[in-house]
Amino acid sequence: METVVEARGLTKEFNGFRAVDNISFDILRGEIVGLLGPNGAGKTTTLHMLLGLTTPTAGDIRILGRNLEKDREEILSRVNFSSSYVSLPYSLTVWENLSVFAGLYGVKRPGEKLKGLIKTFEIEDIKDSATRKLSSGQITRVSLAKSLLNDPEVLFLDEPTSSLDPDMADRTRKLLKDIKEKKGLSILYTSHNMKEMEEMCDRIIFLDRGKILAEGRPSEVMREFKGASLEEVFLKIARKEKTCFDGADG
Amino acid sequence: MNLPRIIACTTRYLYLYKRSLPRLMEVFYWPLLDLLVWGFVSTYLSGYKGTLPDFVSFFVGALILWDILFRCQQGISVSFLEDMWSRNLLNIFVSPLSPLEYVVSLLVISLVKLVLASSVMVAVAWLLYSFNIFTFGVLLVPLVANLIIMGWSVGIITTAIILRYGQETEVLAWGIAFLFQPVSAVFYPVSVLPPAIRAVARFVPSSHVFEGMRRIIRDGTLPVEELAWAFALNAAYICFAIIFFSWNFREVKKKGLLSKVGE
Numbered sequence: 189m190e191t192v193v194e195a196r197g198l199t200k201e202f203n204g205f206r207a208v209d210n211i212s213f214d215i216l217r218g219e220i221v222g223l224l225g226p227n228g229a230g231k232t233t234t235l236h237m238l239l240g241l242t243t244p245t246a247g248d249i250r251i252l253g254r255n256l257e258k259d260r261e262e263i264l265s266r267v268n269f270s271s272s273y274v275s276l277p278y279s280l281t282v283w284e285n286l287s288v289f290a291g292l293y294g295v296k297r298p299g300e301k302l303k304g305l306i307k308t309f310e311i312e313d314i315k316d317s318a319t320r321k322l323s324s325g326q327i328t329r330v331s332l333a334k335s336l337l338n339d340p341e342v343l344f345l346d347e348p349t350s351s352l353d354p355d356m357a358d359r360t361r362k363l364l365k366d367i368k369e370k371k372g373l374s375i376l377y378t379s380h381n382m383k384e385m386e387e388m389c390d391r392i393i394f395l396d397r398g399k400i401l402a403e404g405r406p407s408e409v410m411r412e413f414k415g416a417s418l419e420e421v422f423l424k425i426a427r428k429e430k431t432c433f434d435g436a437d438g
Numbered sequence: 439m440n441l442p443r444i445i446a447c448t449t450r451y452l453y454l455y456k457r458s459l460p461r462l463m464e465v466f467y468w469p470l471l472d473l474l475v476w477g478f479v480s481t482y483l484s485g486y487k488g489t490l491p492d493f494v495s496f497f498v499g500a501l502i503l504w505d506i507l508f509r510c511q512q513g514i515s516v517s518f519l520e521d522m523w524s525r526n527l528l529n530i531f532v533s534p535l536s537p538l539e540y541v542v543s544l545l546v547i548s549l550v551k552l553v554l555a556s557s558v559m560v561a562v563a564w565l566l567y568s569f570n571i572f573t574f575g576v577l578l579v580p581l582v583a584n585l586i587i588m589g590w591s592v593g594i595i596t597t598a599i600i601l602r603y604g605q606e607t608e609v610l611a612w613g614i615a616f617l618f619q620p621v622s623a624v625f626y627p628v629s630v631l632p633p634a635i636r637a638v639a640r641f642v643p644s645s646h647v648f649e650g651m652r653r654i655i656r657d658g659t660l661p662v663e664e665l666a667w668a669f670a671l672n673a674a675y676i677c678f679a680i681i682f683f684s685w686n687f688r689e690v691k692k693k694g695l696l697s698k699v700g701e
Contacts, residue, residue, distance in 0.1 A: 200694070202693070236694060236697060239532045240531075240532070240691075241528065241531060241691065241696045242691055242692075242694040242696070242697075243691045243692045260536075261534045261536060262534075264532060264533060264534040265534040267532075268532070269528070269529070269532045271528065274526070274528045274529055275524055275525040275526060276524065276526055277521070277524045277526050278524050279524075289533065292533040292534065292535050293533060293534065294534070331529075344532075
């Protein structure tokens with residue numbers, strides 16, 4: 189299967205502190221990869237390096253076969269991003285916000301595209317509302333709609349369902365899986381919801397103190413760390429129970 | 439009334455000033471600038487023997503032209519702040535938009551704001567004070583162009599500083615243009631300034647623009663030398679501003695600060 193994201197020897201230092209320490213990984217086309225780890229593990233820094241928001245201290249990033257540093261514009265027009273920590277201009281309506289991003293991504297026939305996404309994310313009733321009047325769950329849905337405007341080949345999602353109610357979160361997960369199946373969308377997913385990670389991810393990358401502690405299918409990682417669930421594995425790692433590291437390849 | 443609560447609340451404001459040089463500077467900034475500008479205006483007026491030449495044109499014209507510089511600077515900085523306040527910067531910079539394209543869009547919006555603000559000012563000046571700025575004729579074009587370019591330079595540099603040092607420097611967006619007001623000699627000739635400040639004024643494009651404006655009102659002639667100075671300085675400053683922004687943008691990416699702007 190084609191590799192859509194290649195990270196090699198990725199390192200990021202901030203004033204001598206290594207937030208990400210020489211990590212390498214791939215994401216294949218149509219694969220959902222979960223990036224997880226305790227706070228300060230290096231997830232956000234890794235995500236931001238892959239999006240070109242933070243310059244790596246060392247290492248190479250290739251996305252869709254191109255070098256991120258050299259072909260930033262081409263790559264960013266074929267990927268997208270959504271985060272529950274990032275918002276949209278408050279004074280603009282939902283429709284206006286989505287129109288602006290459709291322009292930024294060069295979406296052809298934006299009106300049609302917007303209507304389709306607005307229907308998919310069930311935000312028809314708020315499409316003319318100012319973003320400042322929306323609940324955090326509604327903003328998350330608009331943000332997810334924005335992230336699919338350009339039919340991305342790779343999607344970077346930072347805790348995409350954290351503000352959604354269980355029903356909408358479940359529907360969003362199904363929608364993302366559906367797009368993945370139909371269009372071969374690849375997703376790099378971060379979440380602190382371990383059940384969600386188990387359900388969504390084909391593979392997970394477990395980061396701790398900037399290094400990859402484990403990588404594989406959720407079931408493989410659980411077996412490796414002798415945990416009944418990803419949540420149990422996460423708690424063991426976060427609380428530094430050294431016994432659980434037996435057999436881990438760190 | 440609960441004294442400890444009042445003290446706690448006051449302390450909260452004092453903490454803000456303790457660690458923020460821009461906030462601390464702001465305490466002294468406005469009174470000092472007011473004193474400088476109005477002090478020089480007073481010096482000019484008190485030293486003038488006889489009737490002032492075309493008083494309304496000197497002051498109202500100067501005010502309208504000064505606003506051009508101010509609006510252009512603010513049009514850029516405040517539009518950037520809007521993205522920062524709405525936590526939208528990451529969405530923008532993960533899109534294919536390049537930093538240069540972003541800056542150009544800020545320049546365009548600053549022009550739109552300028553046209554709207556200037557239209558109102560020009561109309562009110564004409565209605566209330568019978569002052570028609572268009573009596574400058576085509577000579578107005580190089581004056582305005584220079585003020586726009588200087589406003590852009592200051593705006594781009596301000597935006598780069600806010601991008602780099604975050605929310606605590608956003609006070610610059612509101613006040614940095616006024617730093618240039620005393621040395622721009624907006625309401626008085628450069629000759630009023632003390633020698634040291636006059637030397638600084640020589641390297642401020644707007645001082646040449648306002649000297650030029652006064653020459654046009656007084657003699658009706660094109661102030662070629664002043665305009666040449668203004669254009670040359672502006673060309674250097676706009677190039678510096680773009681280089682400064684690009685360098686800061688790279689530094690911000692190196693330091694991973696893009697996601698922290700606005701916090």
